[in-house]
Each structure stands twice: as structure tokens, then as C-alpha cells.
Amino acid sequence: MTTRQAPIAVEHAVTVSDSMMVAHSLPRPVFGPAQALHGATFVVRATFRRDGLDDDGVVVDIGAAQEVLRDALADLTYTNLDDHPDLQGVVTTTEVLAGLVAARLVRRAAAGDLRGAGTDLTAVVVELGETPQAAASCTVRLREPGAGPVDRWPWAPR
Amino acid sequence: MTTRQAPIAVEHAVTVSDSMMVAHSLPRPVFGPAQALHGATFVVRATFRRDGLDDDGVVVDIGAAQEVLRDALADLTYTNLDDHPDLQGVVTTTEVLAGLVAARLVRRAAAGDLRGAGTDLTAVVVELGETPQAAASCTVRLREPGAGPVDRWPWAPR
Amino acid sequence: MTTRQAPIAVEHAVTVSDSMMVAHSLPRPVFGPAQALHGATFVVRATFRRDGLDDDGVVVDIGAAQEVLRDALADLTYTNLDDHPDLQGVVTTTEVLAGLVAARLVRRAAAGDLRGAGTDLTAVVVELGETPQAAASCTVRLREPGAGPVDRWPWAPR
Amino acid sequence: MTTRQAPIAVEHAVTVSDSMMVAHSLPRPVFGPAQALHGATFVVRATFRRDGLDDDGVVVDIGAAQEVLRDALADLTYTNLDDHPDLQGVVTTTEVLAGLVAARLVRRAAAGDLRGAGTDLTAVVVELGETPQAAASCTVRLREPGAGPVDRWPWAPR
Amino acid sequence: MTTRQAPIAVEHAVTVSDSMMVAHSLPRPVFGPAQALHGATFVVRATFRRDGLDDDGVVVDIGAAQEVLRDALADLTYTNLDDHPDLQGVVTTTEVLAGLVAARLVRRAAAGDLRGAGTDLTAVVVELGETPQAAASCTVRLREPGAGPVDRWPWAPR
Amino acid sequence: MTTRQAPIAVEHAVTVSDSMMVAHSLPRPVFGPAQALHGATFVVRATFRRDGLDDDGVVVDIGAAQEVLRDALADLTYTNLDDHPDLQGVVTTTEVLAGLVAARLVRRAAAGDLRGAGTDLTAVVVELGETPQAAASCTVRLREPGAGPVDRWPWAPR
Numbered sequence: 012m013t014t015r016q017a018p019i020a021v022e023h024a025v026t027v028s029d030s031m032m033v034a035h036s037l038p039r040p041v042f043g044p045a046q047a048l049h050g051a052t053f054v055v056r057a058t059f060r061r062d063g064l065d066d067d068g069v070v071v072d073i074g075a076a077q078e079v080l081r082d083a084l085a086d087l088t089y090t091n092l093d094d095h096p097d098l099q100g101v102v103t104t105t106e107v108l109a110g111l112v113a114a115r116l117v118r119r120a121a122a123g124d125l126r127g128a129g130t131d132l133t134a135v136v137v138e139l140g141e142t143p144q145a146a147a148s149c150t151v152r153l154r155e156p157g158a159g160p161v162d163r164w165p166w167a168p169r
Numbered sequence: 170m171t172t173r174q175a176p177i178a179v180e181h182a183v184t185v186s187d188s189m190m191v192a193h194s195l196p197r198p199v200f201g202p203a204q205a206l207h208g209a210t211f212v213v214r215a216t217f218r219r220d221g222l223d224d225d226g227v228v229v230d231i232g233a234a235q236e237v238l239r240d241a242l243a244d245l246t247y248t249n250l251d252d253h254p255d256l257q258g259v260v261t262t263t264e265v266l267a268g269l270v271a272a273r274l275v276r277r278a279a280a281g282d283l284r285g286a287g288t289d290l291t292a293v294v295v296e297l298g299e300t301p302q303a304a305a306s307c308t309v310r311l312r313e314p315g316a317g318p319v320d321r322w323p324w325a326p327r
Numbered sequence: 328m329t330t331r332q333a334p335i336a337v338e339h340a341v342t343v344s345d346s347m348m349v350a351h352s353l354p355r356p357v358f359g360p361a362q363a364l365h366g367a368t369f370v371v372r373a374t375f376r377r378d379g380l381d382d383d384g385v386v387v388d389i390g391a392a393q394e395v396l397r398d399a400l401a402d403l404t405y406t407n408l409d410d411h412p413d414l415q416g417v418v419t420t421t422e423v424l425a426g427l428v429a430a431r432l433v434r435r436a437a438a439g440d441l442r443g444a445g446t447d448l449t450a451v452v453v454e455l456g457e458t459p460q461a462a463a464s465c466t467v468r469l470r471e472p473g474a475g476p477v478d479r480w481p482w483a484p485r
Numbered sequence: 486m487t488t489r490q491a492p493i494a495v496e497h498a499v500t501v502s503d504s505m506m507v508a509h510s511l512p513r514p515v516f517g518p519a520q521a522l523h524g525a526t527f528v529v530r531a532t533f534r535r536d537g538l539d540d541d542g543v544v545v546d547i548g549a550a551q552e553v554l555r556d557a558l559a560d561l562t563y564t565n566l567d568d569h570p571d572l573q574g575v576v577t578t579t580e581v582l583a584g585l586v587a588a589r590l591v592r593r594a595a596a597g598d599l600r601g602a603g604t605d606l607t608a609v610v611v612e613l614g615e616t617p618q619a620a621a622s623c624t625v626r627l628r629e630p631g632a633g634p635v636d637r638w639p640w641a642p643r
Numbered sequence: 644m645t646t647r648q649a650p651i652a653v654e655h656a657v658t659v660s661d662s663m664m665v666a667h668s669l670p671r672p673v674f675g676p677a678q679a680l681h682g683a684t685f686v687v688r689a690t691f692r693r694d695g696l697d698d699d700g701v702v703v704d705i706g707a708a709q710e711v712l713r714d715a716l717a718d719l720t721y722t723n724l725d726d727h728p729d730l731q732g733v734v735t736t737t738e739v740l741a742g743l744v745a746a747r748l749v750r751r752a753a754a755g756d757l758r759g760a761g762t763d764l765t766a767v768v769v770e771l772g773e774t775p776q777a778a779a780s781c782t783v784r785l786r787e788p789g790a791g792p793v794d795r796w797p798w799a800p801r
Numbered sequence: 802m803t804t805r806q807a808p809i810a811v812e813h814a815v816t817v818s819d820s821m822m823v824a825h826s827l828p829r830p831v832f833g834p835a836q837a838l839h840g841a842t843f844v845v846r847a848t849f850r851r852d853g854l855d856d857d858g859v860v861v862d863i864g865a866a867q868e869v870l871r872d873a874l875a876d877l878t879y880t881n882l883d884d885h886p887d888l889q890g891v892v893t894t895t896e897v898l899a900g901l902v903a904a905r906l907v908r909r910a911a912a913g914d915l916r917g918a919g920t921d922l923t924a925v926v927v928e929l930g931e932t933p934q935a936a937a938s939c940t941v942r943l944r945e946p947g948a949g950p951v952d953r954w955p956w957a958p959r
Contacts, residue, residue, distance in 0.1 A: 016437045020468040023422050028460045030616045034508035034524035034565070041225050041284070043232065044563040050508035050524010052616055067357050068420040073461050074359065089518040091508070101323070104226040106181050114324030121174045126357070142504045142526055143933065144186045145231050152178040165417070166430030188932045192824035192840035192881070199383050199442070201390065202879040208824035208840010210932055247834040249824070259481070262384040264339050272482030279332045300820045300842055301775065302344045303389050310336040346774045350666035350682035350723070360721040366666035366682010368774055405676040407666070458662045458684055459617065490911045494942040497896050502934045515699050515758070517706065541831050542894040547935050548833065575797070578700040580655050588798030595648045600831070618660045619705050626652040639891070640904030673857050673916070675864065733955070736858040738813050746956030753806045776818045777863050784810040 025070040026058040031088035054140040065128035072126035083115040105147035113137040183228040184216040189246035212298040229283035241273040263305035271295040341386040342374040347404035370456040381444035388442040399431040421463035429453040429465045499544040500532040505562035528614040539602035546600040557589040579621035587611040587623045657702045658690040663720035686772040697760035704758035715747040737779035745769040745781045815860040816848040821878035844930040855918035862916035873905040895937035903927040903939045
């Protein structure tokens with residue numbers, strides 16, 4: 012059994028990053044010291060996946076992706092999440108916030124705001140680092156990856 | 170074909186990191202200079218994956234995960250692995266050590282020591298960086314990811 | 328439903344990194360300011376995936392992987408990609424370059440140049456970071472991961 | 486004029502790092518959006534400088550330094566700094582907080598809690614990173630570096 | 644001889660970072676392969692130093708510093724430096740470019756554009772990373788640090 | 802008192818990095834668990850400082866600096882330092898090893914092996930990171946920085 016040169020699938024991805032600075036509390040006994048009002052810089056990495064590339068050779072426009080990510084964080088950064096109207100009753104763990112940002116990016120992708128092939132994604136992944144030693148992520152799968160792009164992969168062996 | 174807003178699956182993950190400082194040798198000709206007794210700081214990143222979140226909005230308790238990871242490294246750090254009773258006859262490559270740490274974390278997860286949803290994981294991944302330019306990882310898949318959490322995903326489009 | 332100790336699959340990977348310093352232009356209106364001749368340091372991370380480890384406990388030889396990666400970048404670094412004979416008419420986006428490097432690594436893996444289990448890979452992933460805030464990657468899947476190595480996994484619970 | 490082999494001075498330093506997660510507000514118009522209650526993960530790097538090494542070959546005990554740094558952050562992390570009794574009326578900019586942590590470390594050093602040569606430091610530096618793109622630091626100089634240790638420097642050319 | 648609690652000087656600094664993507668050549672035999680047209684992402688870190696803090700507790704406004712740094716890179720990024728009118732006949736090594744950016748920041752600081760205490764700096768330092776393994780920096784000293792701020796240091800022992 | 806545009810001194814520096822993987826023990830009670838034979842990956846950063854640049858616009862040749870650094874680590878990496886003939890009776894703390902590497906670089910600089918202005922340095926600094934959270938450094942000052950290069954600084958205000 013030897014490594015084949017012909018791929019069975021080729022997937023591409025683009026990752027952009029930004030950060031947000033928020034206050035919040037996690038008011039349940041399970042969270043120990045994090046029950047108190049405290050804060051975090053969340054270092055956010057957003058990844059957009061697609062089977063292959065569009066005719067311009069991109070998954071999404073990196074500049075557009077950075078802008079859309081900044082938009083997704085705009086009403087959160089420099090705020091106390093405990094006071095955010097959309098987050099009343101929500102326990103804003105790092106996992107939950109990763110899901111919230113991912114959902115916002117999915118909506119913008121569906122609206123075509125990522126340009127490139129941004130309306131044809133297989134998944135959006137958002138990772139939030141809360142310290143250099145701890146992070147949480149949410150992967151939203153939007154369709155099964157397929158094998159299609161293999162035929163059009165310019166680097167396939169001939 | 171356009172990006173759907175409704176996900177087919179939503180996966181979550183938590184990553185924590187730590188490090189260990191060990192001596193060891195890799196006494197087979199294939200390892201060249203690493204045959205000699207030398208050492209490494211392994212920067213360890215452990216990821217715990219689950220379909221969705223528990224009722225507290227977490228995959229596992231990040232504090233518990235950091236503690237369990239520290240435990241998993243405790244008898245290895247500041248030792249010569251060549252002398253470790255469990256590693257006699259084992260070639261302690263970075264890949265093998267990643268597997269060892271992953272197996273230990275799986276056992277602790279099954280025992281409920283990660284709290285949160287730590288008894289319901291789809292996978293545990295351990296990456297060991299040996300230099301800033303080289304790393305190895307082991308992914309232990311524990312069950313197939315499902316689509317279940319999509320229904321309960323609070324950010325799903327309505 | 329509880330976390331099982333017995334894995335359904337075990338996958339291993341090795342990652343090595345290097346960088347290349349290139350000039351290029353992206354001469355299409357969609358690329359805005361990047362239409363002009365400019366440049367980039369691409370920080371390259373190459374990952375080699377395999378179901379299990381070979382008898383020496385490795386996926387690929389890390390030293391060989393670093394050498395093969397350096398080779399794959401050798402005719403690109405310190406050049407203007409616009410003048411590269413193989414890239415005439417190619418829009419050298421970060422995504423496309425990640426694919427090019429991945430294809431080269433797949434070819435070398437198939438030729439046995441990675442040593443270890445390098446002729447039996449499930450996937451090769453290449454990520455190119457263009458700034459600390461933006462990266463693109465290409466995942467070339469070469470065969471479906473299987474469950475085989477679980478039996479031979481030395482850390483499996485007994 | 487050529488590079489001399491004989492040094493005119495030899496300085497040593499040890500750096501340890503940790504982090505704290507705080508809420509705070511900066512209630513002055515000059516701070517724009519940071520006037521509102523928000524938060525930050527401050528990644529803290531503390532450096533201890535000394536002319537030469539003690540007889541054990543250390544500046545300070547790295548383990549002791551990590552412990553003293555953790556202590557210095559203990560009443561700040563997981564809190565709202567606006568409510569901290571010692572910080573009433575203090576504008577808790579990143580610069581000011583770096584100074585506060587540095588002052589606490591200086592006090593502990595003077596008390597001998599850093600072990601090693603920690604009672605004979607020339608400076609303590611504390612850097613607080615608030616995002617990957619922004620940081621502030623405070624350098625507290627405690628005595629002028631001298632040339633003394635050059636004579637005892639084991640690596641000096643003979 | 645024991646560590647004093649009373650500092651002889653207290654210095655503060657703020658660091659902000661950004662990046663630029665340029666093409667250039669270094670057309671002298673001494674530069675080997677870098678004689679050819681190639682490119683780089685320069686990861687730029689700019690540090691502003693001052694004896695003490697202003698009444699708002701800052702060295703410079705971090706937001707203003709980020710803006711001034713972006714301005715300093717604006718006519719360089721996405722260009723071929725070989726064609727830049729101000730750089731004709733200049734060998735644009737990483738060291739030289741660090742000096743150029745530093746000079747631009749000094750000019751803006753003198754003009755008061757950094758707000759905070761930005762018109763009273765002791766030094767400006769610019770570091771340009773060209774790869775993760777290589778960087779160059781330029782430190783422009785503008786006045787000797789003094790001991791003045793020690794008296795006004797809020798954390799000084801009493 | 803306002804920020805001057807005319808510098809009182811301009812200093813330049815080049816930093817290169819590499820790593821070494823060693824075993825060693827620190828056989829004194831003060832070192833606690835590190836008394837046992839263990840190991841470390843030391844991530845090494847070497848900085849070369851000079852007042853100004855040479856006629857080619859460099860401090861030292863970055864390629865030569867990387868080579869000289871690799872040479873300085875060659876007999877240490879992949880070894881047990883306890884067996885090294887030059888280190889018998891030496892307590893090989895991170896601080897001491899930083900000093901050893903610095904001394905070797907100073908010797909090579911004095912020999913002209915760094916090219917560029919490498920025979921006219923003001924200081925050599927070596928930092929060894931032992932984990933992402935702990936490092937030690939040694940600064941060898943070779944001559945006092947002067948103000949000379951200010952006159953020849955191409956970016957000085959006119």
C-alpha cells in the first residue's frame with residue numbers, strides 16, 4: 012500500500028484573526044472564580060472551508076473576511092456582555108461565544124459578503140483563545156465536503 | 170449552490186496547553202543524532218471535542234482540563250524517559266508520546282474527571298511540539314460526530 | 328451515553344515548518360491593492376497524516392520532512408513568482424500556493440522521500456501564513472482514514 | 486576598531502510569564518470606547534535582571550519567580566478592577582497595571598522570596614500584553630548595573 | 644547588598660504591532676540570493692518609551708499609536724520598494740527599513756500625533772521581523788532617561 | 802519639554818533564532834525536581850547590537866549570524882550536557898547556558914565571522930527559552946554605545 016499521488020479530495024481554507032476585549036460573569040457555581048464579574052481578551056481565529064477554489068484562486072477574499080470578522084465582534088468588544096440585549100440569560104462561556112461568532116459569520120457568508128467563493132462553503136470554524144493556554148472552538152458544518160474539485164485541481168498529477 | 174445558513178452539524182472543542190521537560194534517547198539507527206541521550210521541552214496541547222455543549226454551555230471545564238493534563242504529564246516531566254517503568258522497550262518518539270498522553274486523557278475523561286460534558290466526547294487530540302518548527306499529534310476518535318446538537322444550537326437561524 | 332475508552336480510530340500526524348520570501352502580483356481587479364507587485368514571507372506549515380505509526384513509532388522522519396519541505400520551497404523563495412516558468416498565467420494567491428506546495432509534498436511522499444511511514448499517508452496539509460492575522464491552507468486527502476491501527480495502538484485499554 | 490572578546494559588563498535576566506483576566510473601565514473621555522466597562526486577558530511577562538549569577542548559577546529561582554508572579558496577580562484575576570479597594574480613583578491603564586505588578590514583585594524580591602540572587606537585582610520589568618498587537622511595560626531600576634561580574638564570568642576569554 | 648524597594652528610575656513603554664507586505668531587491672553581491680527581486684512580510688513592532696506616565700496614566704494612546712504606525716507603513720505596503728521615490732539608491736535591508744519607520748514615528752511623535760505623553764518620549768524602537776527566525780531593530784534615543792518620575796510613581800514604597 | 806526629532810543616539814540590532822535539544826541534570830538541592838536527569842528544548846534567540854549600520858546597511862549578515870548560531874549549538878544539541886567535556890563541574894542552568902552561547906558568539910564576532918559590521922558590536926544578547934513561560938538571558942556588553950552614528954543616520958531630520 013503506497014501513498015497515491017492522485018488525491019481523493021482537495022479542501023481549501025482561509026483563516027483570519029482579530030480580538031475583542033469584554034467583561035462578563037459566569038453566574039453558576041460550576042464556574043468557580045469565574046462566577047464573579049471579570050474579563051477577557053478573546054483572540055479570535057475564523058476559518059472558512061471550501062472544497063476547491065473559485066476562478067480567481069481564492070476561498071474568500073481575505074480582506075473581506077477580516078472586515079466581516081471585525082463586524083461580527085463590533086457590538087461585543089469594549090462591552091460588558093452581561094448587559095448585551097442578545098445575551099440575556101445566556102451563559103457566555105468561551106464555547107458559547109465561539110458559537111455566536113460562528114453563527115454571525117455563517118449569516119454573512121450566506122449573504123455573499125465574503126466575496127470569492129464565500130457563498131459555497133463547507134464549514135466555518137471559530138476559535139476563541141482566552142489565555143495563551145486555553146481556547147474553545149465551534150465548527151459549523153454547512154455541507155459535506157465532496158470530491159469534485161479534484162478534477163479541476165491544477166496541481167493534480169497527469 | 171449557495172452557502173446554507175442551517176448547519177448540518179455543529180462541533181465544539183476546548184484546547185488547553187502545558188509542557189514537560191524530559192530526557193530520552195531513540196536507540197535505532199533510523200533516528201540519526203537522536204539516538205544519543207538528549208532532551209526536549211514538549212509543549213503539549215490537548216483538545217477535547219464534542220458534538221454540542223452541555224447545559225452549562227461547556228465541552229469540559231477548562232480548569233479541570235488543565236488539571237487533568239498536568240496530571241497526565243506529572244510522572245514524565247523532569248525525568249529520563251529511558252528509565253520510566255511503563256516505557257521499557259518503547260521507542261519514545263514524539264508521535265508515541267502524543268499517543269500516550271492522549272490515552273491517559275481518554276481514561277480520565279471516561280472517569281468523569283473533566284466535568285462538563287467530558288463524559289460524552291467524540292475525540293481527544295494531543296499535539297506535542299518539540300521545537301517551534303516540529304510537532305506530532307495523535308487524534309483518538311471515540312465516536313462518530315452526529316448532527317444532533319444542530320437542533321439545540323442556540324444560534325441556529327430560525 | 329458515556330465517553331468510551333476504546334477508540335474507533337487513531338490518527339497520527341507530524342507537522343514541520345519553514346518559510347519563503349517571494350515577490351508577486353495578483354493582477355485582477357478583485358485583489359485591490361494586491362494587484363501591484365508586492366511581496367510576502369509565507370510561513371509554511373506542512374502536516375503529514377497517517378492512520379497509525381510504523382514499527383519505529385513514527386509517521387514520517389521529522390528530519391526528512393523538514394528537508395523535503397525545504398526542497399519544495401527552494402525554487403520559490405527569493406524569487407519573483409511572476410517570472411517563474413511554472414506559474415505563467417497562474418494567479419498566485421495564498422490558497423493556490425498552498426496547493427502547489429502540497430502537490431509537491433505529495434509527490435515526494437509517494438516517492439518514499441519522507442522515510443518512516445511516509446508512503447502510506449491519508450492526507451497532506453499545507454498552511455501558508457501571509458501575516459500573523461491571515462493564512463490559507465490546502466488539504467489533500469489521499470485515502471480515507473481507517474480503523475485498523477486501533478488494534479495495534481499500544482495505549483489502547485485492555 | 487574591532488569587536489573585543491573581553492566584555493565591559495555582563496548582565497543576566499530571567500523571564501517568567503502568566504496571565505490574568507480582569508474587567509475594568511477607563512472613565513475618561515480620552516479613552517474613547519474603553520470608557521465603558523469591558524475586560525482583558527493581560528498576558529504578563531516579568532523579567533528580573535542582575536549583574537551576574539549567584540554561586541548556583543541563577544539570577545532567581547524560576548519556580549519561585551513563577552510563584553511570586555502568580556501571587557502578585559491573585560487578587561486581580563477574575564475580578565472587576567473598578568471594585569478593587571487598592572485601585573479606587575486609579576485609572577487602571579495597561580501602563581499603570583504594569584507598574585502595580587512591578588512594584589509588588591520588587592517588594593517580594595526585597596523580602597528574599599525569589600531565592601537565588603533575587604535580593605540583589607538591578608531591575609524588574611513587567612510587560613502586560615492586552616492583545617497580540619498591543620502591550621505596555623514598566624521597568625523599575627533598582628541600582629546601576631556594574632562591571633563586577635565580568636571577572637567572575639566563567640566564559641570570559643583568558 | 645540587598646534589593647532596594649525604592650527605585651532609582653522608573654521607565655514606561657507601549658508597544659504596538661502591524662505588518663507590511665513588500666517586494667524589493669538588495670542588489671549587492673554581499674546579499675547572495677537576496678540580490679534578486681523577492682519579497683517579505685515585515686511584522687513591525689513599535690515601542691515608545693518615556694520616564695513616567697502622564698496624568699491619564701499612559702505613555703501614548705494605544706489607539707493613536709496603532710494609527711500612526713499604520714500611516715507609517717501605508718506607502719510601503721503592497722509596493723515594490725525598488726520603485727519607491729524616497730528609496731532610490733537606498734539598500735533596503737531590514738535594518739534600514741526599521742530605521743526609516745522609526746524616523747517616521749519620531750516625526751509624528753514630535754508633532755503630538757500620539758496623544759498621551761507622546762511629545763515627551765525618551766526613545767522609539769522599531770523591530771521588523773522578516774521571518775519567525777530573523778528580525779532587525781532600530782532604537783532612536785531622544786533624551787537620556789531621568790530619575791524624575793520616581794517621586795511621582797504611585798506604587799513607590801512609603 | 803517636547804519630543805525632539807533629532808536623536809541623541811541611534812542603535813541597531815539583528816536577532817536570529819534556533820533551538821537545541823539537550824539532556825542535563827542540576828544536581829543541587831536548590832533545584833528541586835530539576836536535580837534529576839531531564840531535558841529541554843532551548844529556543845535560542847541571539848541579538849547583535851551596534852551603534853549604526855555599515856555601508857551595506859547591515860549590522861551583521863543575517864545568513865552568517867544564523868550559521869554562526871547553529872555552529873555555537875552544534876556540540877550541545879542532541880547530547881547529555883552532563884557528559885560534555887567543557888561542562889564538567891558546571892551547573893548548567895538556563896542562565897549559565899545563555900552565557901556560554903553568548904561567549905561563543907562574541908568569539909566568532911571578534912573573528913569576523915558575522916560579516917557586515919560584525920567586528921564592531923556594542924553587545925551580544927542570548928536568550929534561552931526553556932518553556933513558553935520561562936526564559937533566561939545573558940547580555941555581554943562589549944563597548945559603550947556612542948552617539949556617532951547619528952550624523953550618518955540617513956533618516957535624521959534636516
